[in-house]
Amino acid sequence: MTYTLYWNPGKASFAPHALLAESSLDYTLVNVDIDSGESHTAKYLAINPAGYVPALKLPDGSIMYEAAAIMLYLADHHELREMAPAAGDSDRALFLRSLFYLTNTVQDSCKAYYYAHRYSTDEADAARIKDRAVQNLDERWKVVEDHLAANGPYHLGERYSLVDIYMTMLADWYPGNSEEFFARNPSVKRCSDLVTARPVIIEVMKIDND
Numbered sequence: 460m461t462y463t464l465y466w467n468p469g470k471a472s473f474a475p476h477a478l479l480a481e482s483s484l485d486y487t488l489v490n491v492d493i494d495s496g497e498s499h500t501a502k503y504l505a506i507n508p509a510g511y512v513p514a515l516k517l518p519d520g521s522i523m524y525e526a527a528a529i530m531l532y533l534a535d536h537h538e539l540r541e542m543a544p545a546a547g548d549s550d551r552a553l554f555l556r557s558l559f560y561l562t563n564t565v566q567d568s569c570k571a572y573y574y575a576h577r578y579s580t581d582e583a584d585a586a587r588i589k590d591r592a593v594q595n596l597d598e599r600w601k602v603v604e605d606h607l608a609a610n611g612p613y614h615l616g617e618r619y620s621l622v623d624i625y626m627t628m629l630a631d632w633y634p635g636n637s638e639e640f641f642a643r644n645p646s647v648k649r650c651s652d653l654v655t656a657r658p659v660i661i662e663v664m665k666i667d668n669d
């Protein structure tokens with residue numbers, strides 16, 4: 460029952476990597492070097508046709524991609540109730556709302572910053588796209604901050620879950636000054652600090668540091 464995670468240090472593979480480790484699942488890592496274009500080779504596109512890292516090969520040989528989908532799949536398949544409230548659990552709605560806000564809304568602005576050239580046909584627009592992406596990120600992170608300030612330290616209150624791992628990954632991607640970011644968002648910092656103090660996460664970060 461071994462999983463293969465196609466990963467690259469510091470990228471969206473961090474969150475599924477951390478979940479695999481937190482849940483003591485058996486896995487191996489295959490590095491896909493995004494910077495050298497490996498994620499767009501025919502070999503990798505046969506694994507993830509979108510050309511994104513991560514992807515996960517399941518023990519039966521089939522492939523999952525999309526970081527959050529991989530995590531939800533693992534949580535369902537292995538009944539990781541401590542990492543993800545199951546259907547019927549009263550925390551499930553908040554859990555899904557929080558996870559999809561991070562993936563569809565916060566991560567979306569990260570992409571506009573890091574891949575600004577894909578958001579216009581004119582390269583000269585890149586600087587303005589990045590500026591707007593940072594403004595969007597600041598607005599979008601405030602929603603997370605307000606929620607955690609009122610309900611933290613974790614997204615589900617006292618209950619740690621895979622959403623907190625996902626948030627920690629995205630907070631690390633903030634493109635501006637991270638000290639100022641965490642000063643503006645102290646509850647995000649508190650949640651991130653709790654996650655990154657976990658012994659398993661410390662081990663994952665040693666491998667995942669770019």
Ligand SMILES: N[C@@H](CCC(=O)N[C@@H](CS)C(=O)NCC(=O)O)C(=O)O
Pocket residue numbers: 469470471472493498510511512513524525526527574
């Ligand atoms: N929606 C995808 C996005 C993953 C993603 O953006 N991966 C980046 C690294 S963080 C990537 O593979 N970039 C290469 C590229 O866009 O060419 C997911 O959440 O898994």
